[in-house]
Amino acid sequence: MIYLYAKSVHIIFVVSWMAGLFYIVRLFIYHVEANERPEQERLVLHKQFELMQSRLWNIITTPAMVLSVLAGSFMIYLNPSLLQADWMLVKLAFVAGLLVYHFICQDIIKKQKQGVSAWTSTQLRIWNELATIFLVAIVFTVVLKSTIDWVYGLLGLVLFAIIIMSAVKIYKYYRIKG
Numbered sequence: 001m002i003y004l005y006a007k008s009v010h011i012i013f014v015v016s017w018m019a020g021l022f023y024i025v026r027l028f029i030y031h032v033e034a035n036e037r038p039e040q041e042r043l044v045l046h047k048q049f050e051l052m053q054s055r056l057w058n059i060i061t062t063p064a065m066v067l068s069v070l071a072g073s074f075m076i077y078l079n080p081s082l083l084q085a086d087w088m089l090v091k092l093a094f095v096a097g098l099l100v101y102h103f104i105c106q107d108i109i110k111k112q113k114q115g116v117s118a119w120t121s122t123q124l125r126i127w128n129e130l131a132t133i134f135l136v137a138i139v140f141t142v143v144l145k146s147t148i149d150w151v152y153g154l155l156g157l158v159l160f161a162i163i164i165m166s167a168v169k170i171y172k173y174y175r176i177k178g
Helices: 002-036 037-077 080-084 084-115 121-147 150-177
Strands: none
Touching: 002 037, 002 084, 002 121, 037 080, 037 084, 080 121, 080 150, 084 121
């Protein structure tokens, strides 16, 4: 029964973590696009986005990441045989990628606050989709477990990534055109 409580906590905080990751990158995009505004408006927007980013990151996203990892680790502690399952090793590899993504976002926050971020809004839109790709990969890996055909799964993930990236490019085209 303790395992199921840990699993529930893990799912709740993964959802919170992902929501924070999705929203923080949107704030990055708005922060970058504020540079196109007149100086007075730009200064106000930058200050507001820095406040929003700080609160989202420090109050929601990072604590949710820590609690997700702790609950997931506790599940493995309760059931160490999970580490013998191929699907779990694949999931943990994707989670490691998501953790790297998280800390790169943290670096973007720091650089935007210093006014030295080199990311464009288009690059950030593409970056935002990487979190979606990690989420899809993790969910399918966990749900399908050993029944997944890894070749088709990998091809499906690549196809999904291409579709997402194409959608970003199409959106940019229509945004600039309209």
